[in-house]
Amino acid sequence: MSRSLRHGAFAATALVFSIGALSACGAGNDAQTLQVRPDNAATAVDSIKIQNLNIITQPEADAEGPAVIAATLFNDGTKQEVVEKITLPGTDATVKLQAAEGKGPLVVPAGGRVVIGGKNNASAVIDNGRQAGRGGNVQTVAFAFSETGDIELGAAIVPATGFFKDFGPSTLPSAKPSATPSGSASGTPDEQSESPAGTPADSAAPADDAAATH
Known part of the structure; x- marks a missing residue:
């Protein structure tokens, strides 16, 4: 050859x-979740690596409801790291952290990783999604680690559609109740005036039935 x-x-x-x-x-x-996309924020400080960071809001731009932070945290060190808090500098947003098991702190094990966002993973929820910022913008996200300290980087704000659909907020806005027709209440007093007064036994029956159902 x-x-x-x-x-x-x-x-x-x-x-x-x-x-x-x-x-x-x-x-x-x-x-x-671990797929590295070119438009996702990533950084490395000491033994901590943060990849695939995004803030995912409601699918509709004008919808009310929570937003979530999605990211994958890697710990290449010999000690576990606890994510003590996540904040959005420059906003009044509060981020609620929850481990995948639902109890205890959010721990990144030594030599391991933690996925934030998505089904059966840890979560970081912003109750008022509008406080996270407008879709298409970049918002600074600050992670506070027990050993490494603070790490800040910018995250894209994206709606829970397409690739991000399965990692978005689990609570979506409910439909607004329809207005009560104006004519429905006007007939009630007339109907009540036709019923005989002074029948306590009859009036108490619905309350007794309601109590029995509870």
Whole structure:
């Protein structure tokens, strides 16, 4: 085999290996969450890496409801890290943290990772989603770690549609109740005036029935 052919064969082998390695990295639990997208914020400080950071709001721009923070936290150190709090500097927003198990602090184990956002994962919820900012903007997110300290980076604000649909807020706005027709209340006094007065036994019956149902 000529020298040029040998080099070409080696390059092809390396390319196949690279594709296989990337495919293997994408397999496993939360593969979609771990996917690195070019428009997602990422940074590394000491032993902590933050990837795929986004603030995900309601699907509709004018909808009321919570927003969530989605990210993957990696800990390459020998000590576990506790996410003590997450804040949005420059806003009045409060971020509520909850571990995947629902109890205890949000811990990033030594040599491990934690996924924030998505089904069965830890969560970081902003009750008033409008406080997170407008869709399309970038909002600074500050993580406070027990060992590494504070890490700040910008997160894109995106609606819970398309790729982000499964990582968005679990609580969506409910439909607004329809207005009561104006004519429905006007007939009530007339109907009540026709009923005989002074019948306490009859008037108490509905209350007794209601209590029995409870």
